[in-house]
Amino acid sequence: MHKTLLRWGGLILAGHLYAHPGHVEDVSTAAGGASGLPPSEVRISEQGGYRVIQANGVPNHEIGQFPGPGCPNAASAQSYSFRMPLQPKTNATFTKLKQQAIGVALNGVPFDPGTAEYWKNDRTSGWHIEAIGGGKSLGLDRNLAHVQPNGAYHYHGIPTGLLATMSEQKEPKLIGYAADGFPIYAQTSQNRSSYQLKKGSRPSGAAGPGGTYDGTYEADYEFVQGSGDLDEANGKTGVTSEYPGGTYYYVATAGFPFYPRMLKGTPDASFHRGPPGGGPGGGSQMKGVGGSGGQQGGKSGGMGQAAGGNPIQKFDKNGDGKISMEEAPPPMKANFSQHDTNGDGWIDAEEAKSLPTPRGQGGGPGGGGQPPQ
Numbered sequence: 001m002h003k004t005l006l007r008w009g010g011l012i013l014a015g016h017l018y019a020h021p022g023h024v025e026d027v028s029t030a031a032g033g034a035s036g037l038p039p040s041e042v043r044i045s046e047q048g049g050y051r052v053i054q055a056n057g058v059p060n061h062e063i064g065q066f067p068g069p070g071c072p073n074a075a076s077a078q079s080y081s082f083r084m085p086l087q088p089k090t091n092a093t094f095t096k097l098k099q100q101a102i103g104v105a106l107n108g109v110p111f112d113p114g115t116a117e118y119w120k121n122d123r124t125s126g127w128h129i130e131a132i133g134g135g136k137s138l139g140l141d142r143n144l145a146h147v148q149p150n151g152a153y154h155y156h157g158i159p160t161g162l163l164a165t166m167s168e169q170k171e172p173k174l175i176g177y178a179a180d181g182f183p184i185y186a187q188t189s190q191n192r193s194s195y196q197l198k199k200g201s202r203p204s205g206a207a208g209p210g211g212t213y214d215g216t217y218e219a220d221y222e223f224v225q226g227s228g229d230l231d232e233a234n235g236k237t238g239v240t241s242e243y244p245g246g247t248y249y250y251v252a253t254a255g256f257p258f259y260p261r262m263l264k265g266t267p268d269a270s271f272h273r274g275p276p277g278g279g280p281g282g283g284s285q286m287k288g289v290g291g292s293g294g295q296q297g298g299k300s301g302g303m304g305q306a307a308g309g310n311p312i313q314k315f316d317k318n319g320d321g322k323i324s325m326e327e328a329p330p331p332m333k334a335n336f337s338q339h340d341t342n343g344d345g346w347i348d349a350e351e352a353k354s355l356p357t358p359r360g361q362g363g364g365p366g367g368g369g370q371p372p373q
Contacts, residue, residue, distance in 0.1 A: 049087070
């Protein structure tokens with residue numbers, strides 16, 4: 001069965017604001033809009049036991065000005081094709097997620113609470129910097145969202161602009177679906193996260209950044225059973241308007257973890273970074289939705305742009321927005337220090353501009369160019 005459930009386009013301006021602890025809105029990034037972007041397009045359908053969400057990733061509300069302070073990336077249309085089971089099942093243990101979208105909003109914008117920032121830029125340190133609540137500004141707009149190096153706009157917190165378009169809906173408000181198929185609702189007064197800041201100070205010296213646990217890092221928090229009514233995945237079982245018989249569901253909260261960092265079910269492969277799959281930065285086609293787009297070496301269609309000409313999208317295997325020495329192909333490794341101009345051990349989006357176009361991702365259909373070096 002192929003059943004189209006929802007399709008919308010156009011831009012709706014919004015002004016409702018949810019308060020998030022530790023977040024100070026940057027006026028310069030919140031005052032802008034989505035000018036220069038195509039209208040929001042999303043199609044939600046049911047196909048062969050799956051819910052399929054195809055979208056160009058452009059939100060149906062005002063966004064911040066990007067590039068902007070703390071976020072040097074410009075927003076651009078994407079080519080998403082996510083799917084999740086219509087009848088998801090819970091597992092005995094949680095599935096932890098790293099560097100991938102945990103779900104997608106009804107407007108086609110991914111929920112992606114993680115970041116690519118670490119203490120001392122060392123991803124092995126165990127000290128992963130948070131986008132909300134910490135001392136480092138990552139240029140979030142009033143929707144608690146910003147843009148990845150590939151142009152993908154994504155939510156780190158409760159999508160206030162999206163919620164403002166749902167004023168007539170009953171609470172809790174369904175805002176999207178997780179990668180395992182379970183629904184995601186916006187927080188109400190009846191839902192509280194069970195994560196708390198640790199007491200005391202972090203280890204210092206070579207073991208950690210030191211200082212008081214204040215929410216700067218993911219490891220500043222711990223799960224405290226009974227302190228809230230949500231489980232480790234920020235979820236619970238209950239009855240909602242959409243599920244009168246009851247269901248397990250996740251809650252987007254104003255406090256940590258904001259969105260689940262682990263899932264109760266099994267995430268679909270379409271949410272994995274890069275090709276294959278069509279998740280953020282992915283390359284799946286979007287047939288029937290403004291033409292096909294995003295296929296390597298092909299032509300970009302109406303729903304997003306191809307990944308062509310972007311070395312980071314081709315070689316960034318873990319989705320952190322950078323190329324490490326381990327991820328670099330042999331020619332790039334031989335000249336790595338020439339492109340890693342700040343010597344931090346990664347080639348970031350700005351440094352990648354000095355790289356040649358990857359083979360098969362430029363020069364029109366069929367690609368062309370040489371591997372980055």
